[in-house]
Amino acid sequence: MKKISIFEIYTKNNYLNKIITMSGWIRSKRISKIGISFLTIYDGSSAYTIQVIAKKSLFNYSAEIRKLTVGCSVIVSGYLTLSPSNLQTYEIQANKIKIIGWVDRPDSYPMSAKKHTIEYIRNFGHLRPRTNLISVIARIRNVVFQSLNQFLNNYGYIWVSTPIITSIDTEGSGSMFQVSILDVNNHLHTKKSINKENYFFGKKVFLTVSGQLTLEAYACALSKVYSFGPTFRAENSNTKKHLTEFWMLEVEKAFSDINDISIFAEKLLKYSVSFVLDNCISDLLFLQKKIDKNIIFRLNNFLNIDFVNIEYNEAINILLKNNNIINQKISWGDDLSSCHEKYLVNNYFKAPVIIRNYPKLLKAFYMRINEDEKTVSAFDILLPHVGEIIGGSEREDRINYLETRMNEMGLNKENYDWYKDLRKYGTVPHAGFGLGLERLILFITGIKNIRESIPFPRTVGHADF
Ligand code: 4AD
Numbered sequence: 001m002k003k004i005s006i007f008e009i010y011t012k013n014n015y016l017n018k019i020i021t022m023s024g025w026i027r028s029k030r031i032s033k034i035g036i037s038f039l040t041i042y043d044g045s046s047a048y049t050i051q052v053i054a055k056k057s058l059f060n061y062s063a064e065i066r067k068l069t070v071g072c073s074v075i076v077s078g079y080l081t082l083s084p085s086n087l088q089t090y091e092i093q094a095n096k097i098k099i100i101g102w103v104d105r106p107d108s109y110p111m112s113a114k115k116h117t118i119e120y121i122r123n124f125g126h127l128r129p130r131t132n133l134i135s136v137i138a139r140i141r142n143v144v145f146q147s148l149n150q151f152l153n154n155y156g157y158i159w160v161s162t163p164i165i166t167s168i169d170t171e172g173s174g175s176m177f178q179v180s181i182l183d184v185n186n187h188l189h190t191k192k193s194i195n196k197e198n199y200f201f202g203k204k205v206f207l208t209v210s211g212q213l214t215l216e217a218y219a220c221a222l223s224k225v226y227s228f229g230p231t232f233r234a235e236n237s238n239t240k241k242h243l244t245e246f247w248m249l250e251v252e253k254a255f256s257d258i259n260d261i262s263i264f265a266e267k268l269l270k271y272s273v274s275f276v277l278d279n280c281i282s283d284l285l286f287l288q289k290k291i292d293k294n295i296i297f298r299l300n301n302f303l304n305i306d307f308v309n310i311e312y313n314e315a316i317n318i319l320l321k322n323n324n325i326i327n328q329k330i331s332w333g334d335d336l337s338s339c340h341e342k343y344l345v346n347n348y349f350k351a352p353v354i355i356r357n358y359p360k361l362l363k364a365f366y367m368r369i370n371e372d373e374k375t376v377s378a379f380d381i382l383l384p385h386v387g388e389i390i391g392g393s394e395r396e397d398r399i400n401y402l403e404t405r406m407n408e409m410g411l412n413k414e415n416y417d418w419y420k421d422l423r424k425y426g427t428v429p430h431a432g433f434g435l436g437l438e439r440l441i442l443f444i445t446g447i448k449n450i451r452e453s454i455p456f457p458r459t460v461g462h463a464d465f
């Protein structure tokens with residue numbers, strides 16, 4: 001008989017009062033005084049569980065069903081009926097329960113029915129998807145990923161894969177992981193200069209911090225492109241908002257400018273949130289109960305609120321005027337720290353904020369210089385709860401300005417000959433941005449720590465699995 005998922009039971013109405021077969025794992029079990037077992041089963045297809053009623057008359061009741069514990073896997077057949085209890089909508093009156101996998105030593109099963117803290121379950125990366133919370137987040141993450149691809153597809157953007165192994169330090173911050181097959185214990189590695197031939201690729205290469213520069217090459221040919229993949233930053237930022245390996249969506253558009261691309265970025269965020277509201281209601285209801293009681297209101301509100309658009313200069317003025325209530329002093333030329341971002345977004349504007357035109361010294365070499373020659377045409381989008389979610393800019397499309405900037409920043413120009421070619425042969429104004437997938441998951445779900453937004457988090461000192 002065809003198996004039906006719990007998601008199908010709850011979303012398609014045609015299974016009621018019919019015999020169905022489903023499979024899953026036991027989340028909890030209770031035995032009544034008159035010898036009936038009530039099993040709560042999950043299968044990961046949604047946040048819903050289903051109650052299975054197992055009576056003594058089942059042939060394997062005493063030998064097996066009575067002995068089931070949390071985590072055992074089963075295949076169940078029986079009548080699907082409405083539940084008289086208000087704890088669940090449906091239940092299955094089982095006529096057959098086949099035990100597929102037992103749990104060894106149930107008292108030591110780390111994901112037992114007990115309530116565990118988020119920090120405790122983080123120690124069991126391979127088992128934590130069995131918890132309600134992590135499975136809810138995994139499903140929402142999937143829907144967010146689909147929504148972003150779908151939105152870009154609807155607007156005619158072409159997906160391009162940019163290299164993960166690269167020689168380019170796109171952000172110029174130097175915080176890259178070097179990729180090498182040389183033995184770190186070998187003296188060759190500690191020598192200052194290693195022969196080119198000793199390198200696998202004939203030169204030093206790294207894990208990418210951003211695919212933007214190579215994505216620009218495709219934007220300057222296909223007009224509208226995006227890349228979506230893992231990104232690596234060897235920064236010592238051990239905060240609740242930073243991962244060492246995270247997923248970044250990068251969007252690049254030719255014949256575009258900062259207005260055009262920042263409006264598009266706002267639309268993209270809203271599309272993703274509305275897609276989650278439309279497609280993840282059972283998961284959101286779970287989060288509403290356990291994590292953020294305002295989640296549905298908050299997300300709906302986000303769809304209806306216009307992002308505030310301000311210049312970096314204005315942001316600094318606001319922060320200076322309110323210096324007395326913010327812990328950290330700031331002056332023109334400083335980067336905003338998280339307390340400044342929080343003040344602007346949560347207290348002052350009470351809305352998402354787009355900050356534009358940052359001092360050039362704060363930003364990467366590729367950003368287009370403004371007429372004042374002090375600032376660049378860059379923008380960051382800040383959201384409540386997470387801070388910076390998107391960073392983007394117009395790209396410097398004038399070869400002479402680009403070369404001056406590279407000189408000022410001491411970049412090895414030879415590595416960028418190809419990048420300069422894009423400005424020599426039919427240059428075009430273009431702009432783009434990068435969106436951190438995990439920060440978007442933080443915002444949507446309301447969870448506190450970015451380590452819950454990705455299945456196997458990598459942070460300083462942690463790379464399990
Ligand atoms: O602002 P960033 O560094 O921008 C770039 O890399 C550009 N080259 C993107 C582009 O224009 N194509 O990073 C973009 C976004 C940030 O706004 C943030 O959401 C996320 O990536 N991000 C991180 N997310 C988690 N952990 C980290 N360590 C992150 N660093 C950046």
Ligand code: MG
Binds near residue numbers: 380388390391
């Ligand atoms: Mg940034």
